[in-house]
Amino acid sequence: MDFATDRETESLREEVRAFVRDHLSSGVRERVSSTGDYHDQQFHRALAERGWVGAHWSVEEGGRGWDRNKTDVIYEELASAGAPTEGSAITQIVGEAIRRVGTAEQRERLLAPICRGEVLLALGYTEPGSGSDLASVRTRASRDGEGWTIDGQKIFTTLGNRADYVFLLARTDPAAPKHTGLTTFLVPTASEGFSVAPIFTLSGQRTNVTYYSDVRVGDEARVGEVGQGWEIVNVALAFERGGEFAAQLRRLVNAAVAWGQDEELGGEARFLIRIGRAVASAEVSRLLGVQASWSRTGARAGAVEGAMAKVYGTEALIRESRALLDATGVQGVRNRGVAGAAAGGELQHLYRESQIATIYGGTSEVLLTAIAQQRLGLPRGRRRPTPQRERSGELEQ
Ligand SMILES: Cc1cc2nc3c(=O)[nH]c(=O)nc-3n(C[C@H](O)[C@H](O)[C@H](O)COP(=O)(O)OP(=O)(O)OC[C@H]3O[C@@H](n4cnc5c(N)ncnc54)[C@H](O)[C@@H]3O)c2cc1C
Structure with a gap:
């Protein structure tokens, strides 16, 4: 496995950054924050027009037949910029299941329209x-x-x-x-x-x-x-978990660095140590994501690499956002749009966003159990008392 990036990948990154400058307008950002939907149809259609929805799907399916790594680079850059890509991401996760187990009619009816940005799935x-x-x-x-x-x-x-x-x-x-x-x-x-x-x-x-x-x-x-529903959902889940949290960690670092520059904290060792830790976490998270993506290209879609990337990235996001928010003191708790908010409120927004990341797509506890059993070969643990099990009396049986 080669972790190095080539010139073509770097030029794609530049292309995505230019796309973000052109299309992630204040209008898009306002629509996202006023609805709470991390999706904007205009932005999504622009992505699709570029051929960046389902780009790694075959040309017959409506995609561009690209290497999967290129799609990862596109979405990593979009996420680093805080672009609203939830609709594109979820739709492609379901699309992966349709590609594998859908009928010819379903593939024909849905895959190309997905790539054109015409169909959205939840x-x-x-x-x-x-x-x-x-x-x-x-x-x-x-x-x-x-x-x-x-x-x-x-x-x-x-x-x-x-x-x-x-x-x-x-x-x-x-x-x-x-x-x-x-x-x-x-x-x-x-x-x-x-x-x-x-x-x-x-x-x-x-x-x-x-x-x-x-x-x-x-x-x-x-x-x-x-x-066959259980097996199919597990195929889709393998595509849901990966290294996308590295991009959020990068966003966090960028916001903290911007704040540190404003406050002229360049020589503050305690602040620099926090930044350094967050940068290291972002890089580990990125590499685990690359590994997860690579594991999907083989026959083992559904392997635990995605779970490993997700647990590490989301736990790191909570840890680093707390540490960096602490560093900003009272300025840090001010919301977006409030005068004097550290990094325009971005740090506290990312801190709040991070709190749910260890829940969706499988909780850390559940994914750690899967890693322990499937990767380390540990035996099944004793069942923990969840509120539902206590209420149902299952634990007393
Ligand atoms: C913002 C957000 C978006 C979401 N989007 C979607 C979506 O689009 N589609 C969708 O279908 N779902 C979605 N989810 C649901 C998400 O996948 C579930 O919330 C998650 O799987 C946890 O399930 P639960 O909320 O029922 O918690 P529970 O399963 O009740 O868990 C409660 C607590 O008990 C722990 N626990 C449970 N079982 C075990 C165990 N066996 N061992 C150890 N600990 C355990 C958990 O880790 C957790 O801490 C979303 C959730 C959130 C918060």
């Missing part, structure tokens, strides 16, 4: 009672003639308010063991019986509760075989 896995224990989802899809009727509720369906389809994990066989009775669907958000309500996180980001009340879909909405 992930509908988590339910109020099923997050880490995802295989226990209760949203039900029942056979209904040629199609299916869906009933249930999902929580944290990020961009469910903007997406054209929700990639939904549903129970199709309640009598089967929990991992085998699941199937995935692409549910059109225009369906009768679909509704959505917002939830806002600590940093003002919008995610959603989505409701499915007698939603009728045809069998063409099914992705993969009936009962």
Whole structure:
């Protein structure tokens, strides 16, 4: 594995930086902060026009047939600039599942429009009672003639308010063991019986509760075989976890350095040590991300490298943002737009944003368990008392 970057990659970085200067306007930033959606359709369409959505997909699929590393470079640069790429990222995660297990009709209908920025997808896995224990989802899809009727509720369906389809994990066989009775669907958000309500996180980001009340879909909405949902979701999850947090760490460092320059802290050893630690964390996080990306190019998509990159990057983000925010004293707690806010409020915004990063896409505790078992070969641990297990009395059995 070669970690070095070549001239072509560096020139792509420059191209992305120029794109950011041209397209990440104050209008885009204002729309993102006023809605809380980390997606802007105009910006997304501009990305797609450049061929930067699904760029590593084949030309027949609508992509450019690029090396996966190039796509990583594009999204790393966009994330470092704080560009709203959640819609592009989530859509491509689902796209990876469609490429692998979708029917020819689904690939034809969806992949090229995704690359053109015309179709947006959301992930509908988590339910109020099923997050880490995802295989226990209760949203039900029942056979209904040629199609299916869906009933249930999902929580944290990020961009469910903007997406054209929700990639939904549903129970199709309640009598089967929990991992085998699941199937995935692409549910059109225009369906009768679909509704959505917002939830806002600590940093003002919008995610959603989505409701499915007698939603009728045809069998063409099914992705993969009936009962194969667990395996399919795990393919998609392997693409969800990676090194994107290195870019957020870089953003953090840039904001802290800007503040330090304003305050003329160039000679302050205590401040420089904090910066140095954050720079080192960003670099380790980047390298783990490169390794995760490389692991996906082989047959082992779903290996633990993505989990390792995600745990390290998100834990580092919490640690370093706290340390750097502390360094800024009272100026640091001022919000974006408030006079005198350290680094224009960017540091405290990143600090607030970091608090949820160890939760979405799999919590640190759960991912560490997976690493311990799958990489280190450790035995399954004793089950920890979660609030749900205590309430259900499972622990007393
Ligand atoms: C901002 C945000 C965006 C999200 N976006 C999406 C999305 O687009 N689509 C989607 O489907 N989901 C999304 N999620 C959901 C996310 O994946 C879940 O929140 C996450 O998997 C945790 O599930 P939970 O919230 O039910 O917590 P729980 O599973 O109830 O966990 C509670 C606590 O118990 C710990 N715990 C649970 N089980 C174990 C165990 N076996 N061993 C040790 N500790 C354990 C956890 O680590 C955690 O600290 C999002 C979440 C957030 C916060």
